[in-house]
Amino acid sequence: MKTYLAADVGGTHIRVGRYPVEGTEPISLKRITTHGEGDATDRLINLIEEMLPGDDSVAGLAVAAPGPLDPKAGIIFSSPNIPGWVNFPLRKILENRFHIPVELGNDANMATLGEWQYGAGRGHHHMIFMTISTGIGGGVIDDDRLVLGHRGLATELGHVTLIPEGPMCGCGQRGHLEALASGTAIARYVSEQLKLNYPSSLKSIQYPSAKDISLAAQNGDALAIEALARSGSYIGQALANYLHIFNPTVVVFGGGVTLSGSYLLDPLRKSLARRVMSPAYLADLQIKTGELGDDAGLLGALALVRSLHPLC
């Protein structure tokens, strides 16, 4: 029986799973920390080694990796949490070592594939996935294919300008969606308002995180509710643009911030409805949260290796 390997390399953990030809239930799955004894590359190689069966039954491996990367060339341009991975030919390294086909995808695109094949986007041909956590990432399925662009740098959905001279973004530009609506931006906004003596239960926490703010909102804290609404409103504004650009039938949200549920999503829908230029864009549109949680990237890698190395 043939099997597939899927790996997800994150800033804190590396996971590798071995899967049968169908379904999302792993035959075996193991998780280690990304940083520890040996560098991240060695740790990944050792974990794959451990997961490989003693025979030649593995039809291929795909790796979901953080940071911009070129999936065709198999090269990671840079990775925020893994210092050595700069113009790093991870695919070649793994292929030379294991003599099996290796595919590479960035984490946001792999999460998109995962939710599309096995999660909230199942059955759709046109999908936008946005992940709202520390940063904002995304991916797009157009006509059953991932939009990648020339070197895999497409669908950076967090890096669209909403306010030309707005707050500084992690990428160095100003006023991007990520700088206005990510978990980091929500926490920054709350901190600023607390400094201005906005009354809030969050006063008791030194640096309230997006998670603290989400909890406070659920307890009725007005500042927390406002901060999430502000983020949702910006996301809705950006999403209106993305509907005009991609005309999808489903938008799937992932990432920690979406746990804020209606505190984020209601203002998002309102802002979207106000900004979209024709009701035609909303007519067949579903807006959902992801079904796969932290497994989206891993299962997306599985979807990738299965689609590129089919066994039939």
Added chain:
Amino acid sequence: MKTYLAADVGGTHIRVGRYPVEGTEPISLKRITTHGEGDATDRLINLIEEMLPGDDSVAGLAVAAPGPLDPKAGIIFSSPNIPGWVNFPLRKILENRFHIPVELGNDANMATLGEWQYGAGRGHHHMIFMTISTGIGGGVIDDDRLVLGHRGLATELGHVTLIPEGPMCGCGQRGHLEALASGTAIARYVSEQLKLNYPSSLKSIQYPSAKDISLAAQNGDALAIEALARSGSYIGQALANYLHIFNPTVVVFGGGVTLSGSYLLDPLRKSLARRVMSPAYLADLQIKTGELGDDAGLLGALALVRSLHPLC
């Protein structure tokens, strides 16, 4: 010998050409006005009738039509200059009449296909086309395919918000690229500045058009130069977003306003370079003006019918 028919229906003219299996030289080509005796549909049908040879040598027909339309369903949602074309099943009507395969594409997407197959985008796999005239339209080739979305409403590249509470757009929303940088927007800006007594050679013209402004810029008029630079700067800002979304290797500009050349394109490039988040997006990028002019849509229709009904 098999041949193809391509039609381009515009607000002022209808053109139909008959073409061989290869090349862009028509066997015959005819142009009539869109409005005249009979309605636009009858005029189109009569012209096609006239262009059909007496045998069954025509392998298919494609029509480039104005306004949003669903290419899969073959339905025109609405057409700004042809009042009767509202949810109009043009494909079915033409198929029933001529008993040949009929394809439909909107004018901006057809111009994209035309420039990609036969013009400035030849040989590229990832291309953005933007047409800057009365309005701003566009199309995108990703991995050798036109991005269409669920009902063909994708890549409305003029309808991205640049200034949230900016000037009113033709679509009813505010602050869209089209409202800030189209030929109409350039003319409006100049008129406003003239009212404020900005000194300019354009004072002598009652309502200076984008073409008048382009000519004045070439004669050194400071207001005209500023108006074109302002437009170019906004387009560059939007284009930075589009590079982050599509990561193309070529951007092709069409439409009358691009005749302004460097008065528009130099500020555009400058603004783009300032706004793009990584030089990687510019590394392999060419920025060009279209090669096909007014033929782009017609030749795009030709490309469409050839690709969907190949003779080999």
